[in-house]
Amino acid sequence: MNRTLSVPSVKSRRTREAGILTLLAALIVIIFIVSMNTGFMRLSPLDVLHTLLGEGTKQQKLILFDFRLPRIVISLLIGAGFAVSGSILQGLSRNALAEPSTLGINAGAGFAVLIFISFVPATTAGPIFVLPLLALAGAALTATLIYFLSYRRADGLSPTRLILIGIAVGAGIYAFQLILSLRLDPQNYQFVAIWLAGKIWGGDWRFVLALLPWILILLPFAFYKARVLNVLNLGDETSKGLGLPLERERLLLLAAAVALAGACVSVSGGIGFVGLIAPHLARRLVGPRHQIMLPAAALIGALLLLTADSIGRWILQPTEIPTGIVVAIIGAPYFLYLLAKSKA
Amino acid sequence: MFSFNLQRSGSMKLAMAGLMTTTLLLSACGNNNAANNEAAATTAPAATTEATTAPAETAVEQTVTDAMGHKVTIPANPQRVLASYLEDYLVALGVTPVAQWSVTNGTMEYLAAELKDIPTISYDLPLEAVTSFAPDFTIVQSEGTVQNGLYDQLNKIAPTYVLGDEVSKDWRKSLLKIGELLNKTPEAEAAITAYDQKAADAKAKISAAIGDESVAILWLVSKSFFIVDETRSSGAVLYGDLGLKLPNLVTEIPAESRATWNPISLEKLSELTADHIILVNSDGADAAEVTDGAIWKGIPAVKAGNVHEFGRATSWLYSGPIANSKTIDDALSSLVK
Known part of the structure; x- marks a missing residue:
């Protein structure tokens, strides 16, 4: 993992990193524009421009401002959230397979949402701001359970055990989800089935508002803790030796990762893979230093999810493919490629 | 397990990632326009004709x-x-x-x-x-x-x-x-009156033909059976409007746990004592896998040859004045010889 050794100088590294971040941001802008043009209704780039300048028809305004833009913004936020959550978890566990969905955190958050949907009758405005909190509670409970099950006094938190227990707990919760969803009436079952597949269903500015505080607080917090993650990468013994309050920092970061994942799941359902792939890609592009790797991962996650959502909206018109499935379709081949290239 | 070759230059990977995104982008643009044009072509004329056909009746919001x-x-x-x-x-x-x-x-x-x-x-x-x-x-x-x-x-x-x-x-x-x-x-009331008249006529005919024999409506889809009760769709028509007798398996389900269509296993169906079975077959030819089996053939109504099969294009799964009226037609043709 010692990439810095192979890079000639700090200055050229800085330039390269800045270049990559700029490129990612530019790609996001491009896909953003394409996404505004993508959908069932015809809106040419010129129409979009007119509408943005306030000259569109009522229909065009409705489509752009009320249907497409909120979804684009939500995709960006969720992508960044999952990516940073996955990066933190991979850093904490020093395991390349860690991410909110493999650790069962997504399942826990989803389960809480599912219980709410099953037992509280449908209302229009109520649940939007409650859902992130509920998902958070579910995610936190699951994370606590996994943490305690995989913690051993003798040798601390073993990365392998963390993953294995996470997968087991996740599978258990998933089974409960299935049982619960079988008891739902057809309407709710449809909703839950699609939701479990990872569909961004909250296409509304209120969902942006519900999600935004979490992202605005937790992303900068994670960036701020980048150095801690760097030190944690060196192993528990070294971290302690360097004077890091290990358990406290680990808990704080874990809580941030769980909260990010929980808030995202409440709006998007079970989207996996973003939290797994984005950190990997980021590490390959800019190296393992978290100061630069975390922002890169956030940008990659946002880009990936926005692309997936646009493809999902366009490819089988007029029906939509749940974003989670598109992400998996893009992500799986890349992941196989990684596995094929890895030496183990 | 994951020891990636990090020594290799990143520019190659970057190029690959860029290429991938560009391809996606281009393909997205191409297809998108075609689909959009089509949508616009179909909606535009409809929107213009609408204004001219608006009647001048005096109705208020x-x-x-x-x-x-x-x-x-x-x-x-x-x-x-x-x-x-x-x-x-x-x-x-x-x-x-x-x-x-x-x-x-x-x-x-x-x-x-x-x-x-x-x-x-x-x-x-x-x-x-x-x-x-x-x-x-x-x-x-x-x-x-x-x-x-x-x-x-x-x-x-x-x-x-x-x-x-x-x-x-x-x-x-x-x-x-x-x-x-x-x-x-007025149209709604007229439709209900007409339907009720039709149902009353059919009720008399069916009652004369089969007396108080019971009829079960089974829906076969993806090799699973569902049975309908007296509250919904074709069940409401047969048991409510036409006064037919519910089969034993439906009356055995506690009322509070009944769904519109209740899942029922093939094993349980062997206990069905209904005199007639309306089989709504959504599986088409695949249904043979189930209906050629010994359990299905052992059901009394099947033995007696009283199975009346309807395909998925019929109205038995739906509800509404037209659906129910068609259901009555189907019931007449199968139960009145």
Whole structure:
């Protein structure tokens, strides 16, 4: 993992990193524009421009401002959230397979949402701001359970055990989800089935508002803790030796990762893979230093999810493919490629 | 396990990532335009003709409260009505919907003739698709369809009225309510009177033919059986309007745990003592796997040759004045020899 050794100088590294971040941001802008043009209704780039300048028809305004833009913004936020959550978890566990969905955190958050949907009758405005909190509670409970099950006094938190227990707990919760969803009436079952597949269903500015505080607080917090993650990468013994309050920092970061994942799941359902792939890609592009790797991962996650959502909206018109499935379709081949290239 | 070759230059990977994204982008653009043009071509003429056909009747806007408590202002003479899964009622009232309900594997086939040229819309009402049909009034059947903010977005497109599960489980109430919303109460009442007359005639004929023999309605789909009770769709017609006797397996299900269509295992079906079976077969030829089996052949009604099979294109799974009327026709043809 010692990439810095192979890079000639700090200055050229800085330039390269800045270049990559700029490129990612530019790609996001491009896909953003394409996404505004993508959908069932015809809106040419010129129409979009007119509408943005306030000259569109009522229909065009409705489509752009009320249907497409909120979804684009939500995709960006969720992508960044999952990516940073996955990066933190991979850093904490020093395991390349860690991410909110493999650790069962997504399942826990989803389960809480599912219980709410099953037992509280449908209302229009109520649940939007409650859902992130509920998902958070579910995610936190699951994370606590996994943490305690995989913690051993003798040798601390073993990365392998963390993953294995996470997968087991996740599978258990998933089974409960299935049982619960079988008891739902057809309407709710449809909703839950699609939701479990990872569909961004909250296409509304209120969902942006519900999600935004979490992202605005937790992303900068994670960036701020980048150095801690760097030190944690060196192993528990070294971290302690360097004077890091290990358990406290680990808990704080874990809580941030769980909260990010929980808030995202409440709006998007079970989207996996973003939290797994984005950190990997980021590490390959800019190296393992978290100061630069975390922002890169956030940008990659946002880009990936926005692309997936646009493809999902366009490819089988007029029906939509749940974003989670598109992400998996893009992500799986890349992941196989990684596995094929890895030496183990 | 994951020791990646990090020594290699990153530019190669960067180029690959860039290439991938560009390809996606280009393909997205290409196809997107074609689809969009098509959508525009189909909607534009419809939107222009609409203005000229508006009748000069003196009707006024009405403001009503729907099942979820929304205050809805319905335009005086709604011309472009969208009522997904409620097309039966619209057709019965002489209103042409702007789009018809559909799922991936089909539409309401029993209405195929009446809705021949009506474009389809996915059951989950994708917002942009709804917008493209430019409805001026939308009716939604169930609260569940529009939860989590979808109502507000639909309501931005056109005034949206939620009928609600409480009303929609009774087709007469639904028809009267929809008639009221669309200024067609006389038509709705006439349709119900005509239906009741038809049902009474059929009841007399069937009763003369089979007396108090019991009839079970089984739905076979994906090799699973479902049985209907007396409250919904064809069950309401047969057991309610035509006064047929419920089979033992339905009466054994506790009333509070009954669904519209209750799942029932093949093993359990072997205990079915009904004299007649209406088999609604959504599996087509694949049904043979089940119906050639010993358990199925051992059911008394099957042994007696009293199985009346209908395909998925028939109205047995649906509810509404037209569906129910067709169900009566089918019941007459199978039970009255």
